[in-house]
Amino acid sequence: MPTKMLQIPTVDGQADAFATFPDRGERHPGVLMYADGFGIRPVLREMARELAGHGYYVLVPNFFFRHGPAPVIDLPEHIGEEVRPALMAQLMPLIEAHTAERVRHDADAYLRFLITQPEVAAGPVAVTGYCIGGLLAMRTAAAHPDQVAALAAFHGPVGVDGPGAFAEITAQVHFGHAESDLTPEALGELNRALDAAKVDYTSEIYPGTVHGFTMSDTDAFDPAGLQRHWDRLVPLLDRTLANS
Structure with missing residues (x-):
């Protein structure tokens, strides 16, 4: 599986990124994959390669590039609960500085870069x-409804922007929530907001x-949860990007 380390030009400098794609000499539908807060590391590269093996060009940007190349903080090989609080204390200021405006500016740059790669097929992306x-x-899909045909988020705080945040999303959507993150009542509220926005979704x-259940280098890892994630993600991309 070919891999590349890339530099994406943005309004605030170069964002380092990891890309991987099938070795078939063809062009493939593009997928922009955002890491969790711990950023690009071996487990994210492994997940990107797994997804690329299903026929996709996968681009994983370092969205903390303003603070340095990935990894922006020193990470142990395994992120256990005994070290997680100290790591999160270092990361929270970076997360808080990553405003919605920055996200939109960066998304513009990431998508522009993705669709111009020679291995990426014309058409919509995920x-x-x-x-x-x-x-x-989620914010990227809302800002680029003309380009993004599929959106998937896993154990992500997708409701924090309020119910109005879904209004611009035209992509097909899957949200996979951790049981520890969302009560059934909160899930119902979220899904009613998606219904009101007329989003085509599963949640x-x-x-x-x-x-954090998808991440095999953490104590939160759940193999069944990771497999369920693939069982939802790959068919979603196949449905929406198959003709790209």
Whole structure:
């Protein structure tokens, strides 16, 4: 599976990024993948390669590029609960500085870069993300309804912008929530907001999961949750991008 380390030009400098795609000498539908708050690291590269193996060009930008190349903080090989609080203390100022305006500016640059890559097919793209990356994916889809045909977010705070945030989304959507993140009542409220915005979606709590369940380098990892995520994500992309 070919891989590249790339530099994406943005209004605030160069964003480092990881890309991977099938080795078939063809052009493939593009997918913009946003990492969780811990950023680009071996597990994200592995997940990107897994998705690329299904026939997609996957671009994973370092959305904390203003603070340096990925990883922006020193990360252990395994992010256990004993080190998580200290790591989050370092990351929270970066997350808080990553305003909605920055997200939109960066999304413009990431999508412009993605669709001009020689290995990327013409046509719509997909965005997917994990944890805070799920929120970035949602904001990207809302800002680019003409380009984004599919949106998926996993254990992401997709409701924090309020119910009006879904109004501009025209993509087909899947939200996979951790059981520890969302009560059934909160899920119902979120889904009613999606209904009101006339979004074509699925939105569900993954049983027995905690926040971060897709990430195999954390204590939150749940193999069944990760597989459920692939079982939802790949068909969504196949439905929406198959003709690209």
